[in-house]
C-alpha cells in the first residue's frame with residue numbers, strides 16, 4: 001500500500017540545544033521561576049543562550065540587563081516590579097521570552113517568543 005507523504009515530523013527537527021527549554025511554562029510561583037532562571041543562568045554561562053537584545057525592551061521593564069537583575073535578586077533580594085527578557089538559542093536562533101509581574105502577583109511565563117512580543 002502506497003504511503004501518503006507526511007510532513008516532516010517536527011519533533012525530530014527540534015534543536016537539541018534548546019529542546020529542554022521549548023516547553024511553555026507558567027511561572028506562578030517563585031519555585032517555578034527559580035527552576036527556569038537556573039536554566040537560563042546555565043545557558044548564559046555555557047554560551048547556549050544569549051540575551052537578545054542585550055538590554056530589555058519591554059516597556060515596563062527597568063533598563064537592567066538580565067544578569068544584573070538576577071545578581072541583585074540573588075544577593076540583595078531586590079526584584080523589579082515587572083520584567084521581561086528575551087534570549088536566543090545560539091544553535092538554532094529560536095528566541096525565548098521570560099516575563100513576570102511581581103508587583104501585581106500575576107506571575108509570568110517562559111515560552112518561545114512571538115513576533116508580537118517585540119515592542
Ligand SMILES: [Zn+2]
Nearest residue numbers: 015018089092
Ligand atoms: Zn536551539
